[in-house]
Amino acid sequence: MKTKNKYFGYTNKYIRVNLTTGNIKVLPTPVEWQENYLGGSGFGTKILYDEVSAEIDPLSEKNKLIIATGPLSGTLWPSSGRIAVISKSPLTNIYGDANSGGFFAPELKFAGYDFVVVEGKSNHPVYLYIEQNSIKLLNAEHIWGKTTFETEEIIRKTHNDDEIKVLCIGPAGENLVRYACIMVSYGRTASRSGMGAVMGSKMLKAIAVRGYGKVEVAHPQKFFDTAVKAQKLILDNEFTEGESKYGTPALVELMNEVGRFPTRNYQQGHCDYVDQIGSQRLQKEFVVSHLACYCCPIGCDKYYFVKKGEFAGVDTVSLEYETISALGSRCDNRNLESIIKMDRICNELGLDTISTGGVIAFLMELNEKKLISARQFDNLDLSWGNYDTMIKLIEKIAYRQGCGDMLAEGVYRLSKMLGPETEYYAMHVKGQEIPAQDGRAQQSMGLAHVTSSRGADHLKGFPTIDETGYPGEAIKRYGKDKLPEIVDGTQPKYKPMVVKDGEDFCAVLDSAVVCKFGTMFPPALYWEEITEGIKYATGMEIDVHKLKKIGERIYNLQRVYNIMCGISKKDDKLPERFIKEKSPSKRAKGHIVYLDKMLPEYYRIRNWDEKTGYPKREKLVELGLTDAVKKIYSK
Numbered sequence: 099m100k101t102k103n104k105y106f107g108y109t110n111k112y113i114r115v116n117l118t119t120g121n122i123k124v125l126p127t128p129v130e131w132q133e134n135y136l137g138g139s140g141f142g143t144k145i146l147y148d149e150v151s152a153e154i155d156p157l158s159e160k161n162k163l164i165i166a167t168g169p170l171s172g173t174l175w176p177s178s179g180r181i182a183v184i185s186k187s188p189l190t191n192i193y194g195d196a197n198s199g200g201f202f203a204p205e206l207k208f209a210g211y212d213f214v215v216v217e218g219k220s221n222h223p224v225y226l227y228i229e230q231n232s233i234k235l236l237n238a239e240h241i242w243g244k245t246t247f248e249t250e251e252i253i254r255k256t257h258n259d260d261e262i263k264v265l266c267i268g269p270a271g272e273n274l275v276r277y278a279c280i281m282v283s284y285g286r287t288a289s290r291s292g293m294g295a296v297m298g299s300k301m302l303k304a305i306a307v308r309g310y311g312k313v314e315v316a317h318p319q320k321f322f323d324t325a326v327k328a329q330k331l332i333l334d335n336e337f338t339e340g341e342s343k344y345g346t347p348a349l350v351e352l353m354n355e356v357g358r359f360p361t362r363n364y365q366q367g368h369c370d371y372v373d374q375i376g377s378q379r380l381q382k383e384f385v386v387s388h389l390a391c392y393c394c395p396i397g398c399d400k401y402y403f404v405k406k407g408e409f410a411g412v413d414t415v416s417l418e419y420e421t422i423s424a425l426g427s428r429c430d431n432r433n434l435e436s437i438i439k440m441d442r443i444c445n446e447l448g449l450d451t452i453s454t455g456g457v458i459a460f461l462m463e464l465n466e467k468k469l470i471s472a473r474q475f476d477n478l479d480l481s482w483g484n485y486d487t488m489i490k491l492i493e494k495i496a497y498r499q500g501c502g503d504m505l506a507e508g509v510y511r512l513s514k515m516l517g518p519e520t521e522y523y524a525m526h527v528k529g530q531e532i533p534a535q536d537g538r539a540q541q542s543m544g545l546a547h548v549t550s551s552r553g554a555d556h557l558k559g560f561p562t563i564d565e566t567g568y569p570g571e572a573i574k575r576y577g578k579d580k581l582p583e584i585v586d587g588t589q590p591k592y593k594p595m596v597v598k599d600g601e602d603f604c605a606v607l608d609s610a611v612v613c614k615f616g617t618m619f620p621p622a623l624y625w626e627e628i629t630e631g632i633k634y635a636t637g638m639e640i641d642v643h644k645l646k647k648i649g650e651r652i653y654n655l656q657r658v659y660n661i662m663c664g665i666s667k668k669d670d671k672l673p674e675r676f677i678k679e680k681s682p683s684k685r686a687k688g689h690i691v692y693l694d695k696m697l698p699e700y701y702r703i704r705n706w707d708e709k710t711g712y713p714k715r716e717k718l719v720e721l722g723l724t725d726a727v728k729k730i731y732s733k
Contacts, residue, residue, distance in 0.1 A: 105132050106316035107169035107635035109210045113233060115226060117300050118159060118218030122233050127212045133638065134722065137168030139195050140609035140652045141213055142184025146193065147655055147726075152662035156188040156292075157274060157299040159219035165206075165265065165305065166214075168611035169636050172207030172313040174322070176329045177613035179203055179392025181265070181282060187291040188299075189276040189453070189508050190529040190553040192660045194291030197557070197608060199391035199399075200283030205263040208309025216302060225253065225266075225304040230311065238303035243269060245446040246281035253306050266304035267294040268448030270496040274298050275506040277453035277531070281445060285399075285415035286391070289450040291530065291552050316637030324630045328616075328623055329395050337566075337620035338396060342388075345398040346419035347377040353419070356587060357684030358539035358565065360532075361427040362482060363459040364525055364675055367536035367683035371432040375422055379434060389415060396615055402438055409435040414442040423534030424455025429462055429488060436485035440492060447496035454495065456531030457505050457512065458488055463523045470516065475501040525673050527554035528665065537676055539686035540565045540587040545696045546597050548670050551656035559600035560618040561593070571621040575599075588685060590692040594700035602649035603628075609652060651721040654713050657706075658726040667711030670697060 104110045114123045135144050142164040154160040164184040171178055181203035187194025206214070209228050216226075223238035241249045250264040263283055270278035271294030278294030279287050288294075297303075315321045332338055340348045350372060353359040357367035373379065384404060390397035403413045417438060425431065425440045444451045464470045465480035472478060476494070478487045478501075494502025504512055509531050513524040525532045530553030537544020546559035563572045564587045572584050576596070583591040600618065606628060607617055617623045625642045633640050657665075676691040701708045705717040718726045 105636040113214045116218045117220040136609035138182035138609035138611035156186040163216040167203045172204040183288045185296045188295045189292040192663045196288035196293045198282040198288040200286035202263040220301040228307040270448040271298035277450045279450045315635045317634040321634035331622040332616040335620040335622040344377040349419040350376040357686035363463040369427040421451040428459040430482035453531040530554045537691040538681035542593040544691035559597040562619040590695045605652040606649040
């Protein structure tokens with residue numbers, strides 16, 4: 099159903115603000131974008147491809163920042179509170195995006211806008227204030243230098259409204275740390291790809307929004323019934339109870355048991371002190387209350403508080419599995435209280451905990467291998483597990499003080515500074531630090547790190563059925579004939595198919611925009627349910643086949659943009675450790691990542707050229723990306 103050539107589920111307006119001129123425009127959301135890219139990261143991908151040259155410096159005023167909702171944002175669809183942030187990444191110099199939960203996305207829709215495009219650069223600190231029919235650029239000099247939590251509090255007090263939702267950066271973003279994050283609402287984070295540094299480069303401290311409207315759907319009763327059914331599928335899934343009770347830290351014990359939990363910079367996939375940093379201890383000693391994002395039936399978020407000891411009085415929210423790995427086992431740090439403390443500091447200063455822990459773990463291994471000296475790094479003790487040093491390094495990184503100036507560049511650039519003998523220990527793909535999955539224990543994740551459009555990443559393909567050996571969902575999604583190999587994490591068979599399917603599906607989820615908890619894990623909702631939700635919300639004539647094409651179109655366009663930035667098959671690789679060193683851990687013992695078996699098949703399934711890694715001409719034409727053919731084949 100269309101009304102005046104517009105779909106429901108959207109506000110059908112967006113904001114374009116030029117920070118150089120101060121000009122603000124409200125423009126119609128293109129119908130063609132809705133039909134071909136949905137919203138969220140789909141819109142961002144299209145804008146980046148059309149408007150941001152591959153040659154530009156991501157920290158220059160020529161880069162653009164897109165903050166986007168989707169057609170399910172602000173509706174009663176379960177877990178529809180997420181926001182997508184897209185830009186050219188200062189960390190990887192290719193396509194970059196980040197995704198956060200909370201309440202900002204619904205609030206932007208309630209204010210009447212689908213997305214915001216930020217262009218140019220201000221000559222002084224500013225923040226963008228959006229309230230229903232009022233959009234203003236306001237002076238932010240009084241909050242420049244403040245932490246993210248202070249910034250949010252000051253903005254709310256300034257406008258005398260505790261319901262304002264704030265998206266902001268901390269000192270790390272202001273100081274252009276290449277993996278600076280954006281904090282969204284209280285304690286939620288758009289972490290990866292250095293989106294906070296892009297905001298800092300534009301002198302944009304925050305975007306604050308307050309809305310009073312509502313989101314209308316095309317078929318209210320059908321949409322309501324479908325959303326209720328989707329919520330029930332999530333609540334009835336066998337993994338939901340644990341995810342709800344413990345949050346993502348529930349994965350600590352599970353991943354440690356299968357040898358997938360990175361320890362000592364991926365020297366191994368398990369630690370012997372998991373009971374000291376795992377979900378059981380967190381729940382027993384530190385959880386004060388359970389929290390949830392907008393319209394979420396799972397409620398994986400928690401509020402944590404340290405009652406006694408060295409870090410008594412420290413609190414944090416959203417302490418994730420990834421953070422426990424990055425600031426815990428990866429640095430061989432078994433002090434859980436210090437991990438809570440460091441999570442709080444990273445949130446305040448605006449740092450991605452995955453990349454932060456990755457950089458520190460890299461240093462600690464170089465110290466162990468005697469490839470660096472303490473003198474090079476402010477005479478700090480870089481021995482494994484030294485959390486006092488870790489805390490000092492986090493603050494140095496955020497302010498680019500001392501050795502923190504080098505560390506703020508990320509593992510890839512730091513390795514280049516320190517010399518070729520350090521490259522073997524630099525755990526990154528395409529410049530982005532690898533998250534908390536050892537691909538030797540889960541082959542699909544090893545492949546997904548390589549094929550992710552934003553560099554090393556677990557959430558672009560987000561394969562999950564083989565990390566737990568879950569046959570029920572494997573049968574439902576891929577057929578019984580593929581058992582048992584498809585649920586065996588150490589076997590490469592069928593994994594390219596799983597990763598490709600996951601990437602296309604996750605591209606849709608990031609564009610709809612909904613959470614991957616309830617879709618990929620717990621694996622409750624799949625193509626059919628999401629198609630119904632979008633159909634009844636928007637009134638689009640859409641089926642599973644069309645939705646799959648949208649996901650494939652988005653992912654292929656991201657690949658095209660990366661090719662324009664210089665990426666090819668030669669960059670689709672893992673650090674040599676995963677290819678040469680057999681894992682010593684649990685079920686992964688004796689295994690490497692069998693990338694040589696998986697990557698060619700992945701290319702074939704995607705219809706990408708096996709010699710170059712480029713999408714073939716016929717694939718791009720099939721997806722309606724004829725212009726992309728000229729862009730990458732005219733070289």
